[in-house]
Amino acid sequence: MPYPQSLADALTTELGLDGSGRLLDVGCGPGSLTLLLANRFDEAVGVDADADMLTEASLLATETGIHNTRWLHLRAEDLPAGLGSFRLITFAQSFHWMDRPKVASIARRMLDADGACAHVHATTHQGVDGDSALPYPRPPHAAIAELVRAYLGPARRAGQGSLAQGTASGEAGIYRAAGFGGPQRIEVPGRVLARSTDEVVAAVFSLSSAAPHLFGDELAKFEAELRQLLHDTSPSGTFSEQTREIGIDIWRP
Numbered sequence: 623m624p625y626p627q628s629l630a631d632a633l634t635t636e637l638g639l640d641g642s643g644r645l646l647d648v649g650c651g652p653g654s655l656t657l658l659l660a661n662r663f664d665e666a667v668g669v670d671a672d673a674d675m676l677t678e679a680s681l682l683a684t685e686t687g688i689h690n691t692r693w694l695h696l697r698a699e700d701l702p703a704g705l706g707s708f709r710l711i712t713f714a715q716s717f718h719w720m721d722r723p724k725v726a727s728i729a730r731r732m733l734d735a736d737g738a739c740a741h742v743h744a745t746t747h748q749g750v751d752g753d754s755a756l757p758y759p760r761p762p763h764a765a766i767a768e769l770v771r772a773y774l775g776p777a778r779r780a781g782q783g784s785l786a787q788g789t790a791s792g793e794a795g796i797y798r799a800a801g802f803g804g805p806q807r808i809e810v811p812g813r814v815l816a817r818s819t820d821e822v823v824a825a826v827f828s829l830s831s832a833a834p835h836l837f838g839d840e841l842a843k844f845e846a847e848l849r850q851l852l853h854d855t856s857p858s859g860t861f862s863e864q865t866r867e868i869g870i871d872i873w874r875p
Contacts, residue, residue, distance in 0.1 A: 643709030649716025653679030
């Protein structure tokens with residue numbers, strides 16, 4: 623699901639963004655946040671370890687007429703890579719994949735004197751389950767997770783490995799140890815979105831724990847079962863998602 627415009631507006635208000643300076647989005651993926659914020663800066667740079675993600679980001683930039691972006695195939699740990707300094711550095715659903723102490727220390731050194739680092743806490747692959755009435759049925763998240771486990775086993779997969787202990791936490795202590803002060807917390811309310819069957823399927827495959835390569839020869843069979851599950855839930859092929867609120871921690875050097 624896309625990040626809302628209200629996220630860009632909240633950062634603009636809090637940081638006084640005025641179209642000047644540079645943005646560095648670390649672990650940018652297909653540019654979801656980079657492109658949302660690009661028009662608030664002179665230049666927006668997205669870096670990611672996945673070349674295919676960057677290809678998609680570049681295509682999306684062209685399609686939307688955004689011309690002040692650069693996309694670099696680069697691991698966060700290999701920064702600063704001669705990129706210079708930035709007014710804002712963002713981590714959106716990416717920091718936990720990195721050598722966090724090393725990357726936090728590098729990021730602090732790459733900030734302008736009055737710059738900031740924004741850590742975006744969001745869940746964009748699925749919304750919140752609940753009993754409140756929505757225009758269309760919610761995707762059956764619990765049943766989808768059970769279907770994934772039936773194919774891939776109980777341990778949550780993560781690329782070529784697994785996350786037996788879940789996603790890493792404790793980033794506040796890591797930022798402080800790197801010399802940051804804060805955080806200042808901004809919260810952006812959730813909203814209700816309509817999603818198609820194809821979008822829900824794409825969201826499942828976007829997860830490191832359900833990436834297509836993990837299913838091997840059973841990929842087509844899994845997708846057929848997934849689509850049947852979704853059809854049984856909403857024969858119209860349309861779903862509603864109540865998104866979670868987005869939290870943004872602002873860290874300053």
